[in-house]
Amino acid sequence: MNKQNGSLLIIAILMILAAAFSRLALYPYNFSPIIGMAVFSGAVIKDKRLAFAMPILAMFLSDVLFELFKVAPGFWGWGQLVGYAILALITVIAFSMKKINIISVAGYSIGASILFFFLSNSSFFVFDNPIYHTYPQSLSGYFDALIGGLPFLWKSIPTDLAYCAILFGGYYLMEKKVFSEVKA
Numbered sequence: 001m002n003k004q005n006g007s008l009l010i011i012a013i014l015m016i017l018a019a020a021f022s023r024l025a026l027y028p029y030n031f032s033p034i035i036g037m038a039v040f041s042g043a044v045i046k047d048k049r050l051a052f053a054m055p056i057l058a059m060f061l062s063d064v065l066f067e068l069f070k071v072a073p074g075f076w077g078w079g080q081l082v083g084y085a086i087l088a089l090i091t092v093i094a095f096s097m098k099k100i101n102i103i104s105v106a107g108y109s110i111g112a113s114i115l116f117f118f119l120s121n122s123s124f125f126v127f128d129n130p131i132y133h134t135y136p137q138s139l140s141g142y143f144d145a146l147i148g149g150l151p152f153l154w155k156s157i158p159t160d161l162a163y164c165a166i167l168f169g170g171y172y173l174m175e176k177k178v179f180s181e182v183k184a
Helices: 006-025 034-044 048-068 078-094 102-132 139-183
Strands: none
Touching (some): 034 078, 034 139, 048 078, 078 102
C-alpha cells in the first residue's frame, strides 16, 4: 500500500471538516455534505481506518454542534445510528474507486445518493415509523415511505454531486499545487 503525502492528508482532513461545518451553515436548505464526505474519504484517504473515521467524526461533530447551538436536534434516535452505518458503507464502496475522474466521481456520487435514500428510508420505516406511526406497517406503507422520501432524493443528488465536485476538485487543485512546489 502506498503512503499518502502528509500535506495532502492534512488538506483532505481539513476539507472534510470544512464540509462538516457547512452542514450547519446550510442546514435549513437541506444542502448536506455527508455523502460527498464519505465518497471523498473512501476514495482519497489511503489509511482505511482514517478514511472511515473522518466522515463519521465529521458527522458526529456537526451533530454535537446542532445540539449545542440548538440549530436542530443533533441526536434523534436509532435511525441516526443507521445513518452513521450507511456512511461507513459508502466509504467502503468508495475504496473501490480505482481511477478518480469526473465519470467515476459522478457515478459513485449518484450511486451513493440512491443507496443512502433506500437504506435511510428503509431504516426510518423499520425503526422510527413504529414510534411515529407516519405510515401503515405494511408493504404499501413501506412504498409510501419511499415515495415520501423522493423530494429529499431529488435534492440530495445535485447536492452530493456538488460536494463531490468541490471536495475532489479542490483536492486535485491542491495536489497539483503541493506537488508542483515539491518539484520546484
